Amino acid sequence: MKIISHPLVEIMVYEEDSILDKLAVEADLSKLSSKVDGLKRFAEAFYFVRYDFCRLNFIVGERCCTNEFLWAGLARNLYEELGGKNGLSHNQLYRDFLSCVDARPENSLQEPEFARHFNFAWETFCRKAPLAEALSAIAIYEIFDVPDYQLLLRVMKKADVSQLGLRFFQVHAAAEHFGMFEDVVSWLREQEGGESAFNRAKEFVFQTQTEMWRGLIAHLQEQTTDCCV
Numbered sequence: 001m002k003i004i005s006h007p008l009v010e011i012m013v014y015e016e017d018s019i020l021d022k023l024a025v026e027a028d029l030s031k032l033s034s035k036v037d038g039l040k041r042f043a044e045a046f047y048f049v050r051y052d053f054c055r056l057n058f059i060v061g062e063r064c065c066t067n068e069f070l071w072a073g074l075a076r077n078l079y080e081e082l083g084g085k086n087g088l089s090h091n092q093l094y095r096d097f098l099s100c101v102d103a104r105p106e107n108s109l110q111e112p113e114f115a116r117h118f119n120f121a122w123e124t125f126c127r128k129a130p131l132a133e134a135l136s137a138i139a140i141y142e143i144f145d146v147p148d149y150q151l152l153l154r155v156m157k158k159a160d161v162s163q164l165g166l167r168f169f170q171v172h173a174a175a176e177h178f179g180m181f182e183d184v185v186s187w188l189r190e191q192e193g194g195e196s197a198f199n200r201a202k203e204f205v206f207q208t209q210t211e212m213w214r215g216l217i218a219h220l221q222e223q224t225t226d227c228c229v
């Protein structure tokens with residue numbers, strides 16, 4: 001399944017796919033998911049990477065003040081995360097996934113160290129980077145939905161996750177949320193220094209995401225065993 005609507009999206013998807021290949025994310029996650037409680041541990045750790053990502057939209061949105069052109073993409077994105085007109089919210093889809101794999105209750109989950117670093121880096125960037133960079137970073141991250149979730153969907157199918165649990169991954173594997181930011185990103189890149197601001201945002205997103213994949217795999221390797229003892 002390929003969803004490409006913009007040359008910029010095509011480049012980013014290609015680059016993220018190359019990183020996923022280089023890190024062997026699919027092979028490692030497939031192997032780890034087949035271990036004892038591997039799927040549960042994945043669901044519980046990934047919860048901290050993706051469950052509350054909407055919050056960053058609010059942080060950046062608050063910085064856009066009265067300029068609705070700047071916050072429009074964030075608002076559209078949040079509406080989609082709420083399920084749009086008739087769909088289920090992002091959080092409900094993830095809750096369904098957690099319950100399908102018998103994960104521990106949400107309020108008992110502990111944020112792994114790699115996720116704490118990831119979330120701290122993102123929150124700091126969204127609060128402190130120049131607004132053009134913070135906004136571009138959110139838009140760029142939306143592009144990652146397709147390569148990342150297409151991979152995760154294959155891993156979850158291989159691990160026999162039920163249809164209810166797969167929906168979270170199916171929805172994101174087909175998401176085209178960058179389109180919501182296309183106008184503001186084009187405008188930002190045309191401003192003085194805009195192209196270099198965009199490139200710094202891109203570097204930040206690729207770096208944090210690469211570290212996240214490495215951290216997630218290392219965490220699961222520590223948390224899972226090959227067989228019952």
Ligand SMILES: [Fe+2]
Binds near residue numbers: 081090
């Ligand atoms: Fe989502």
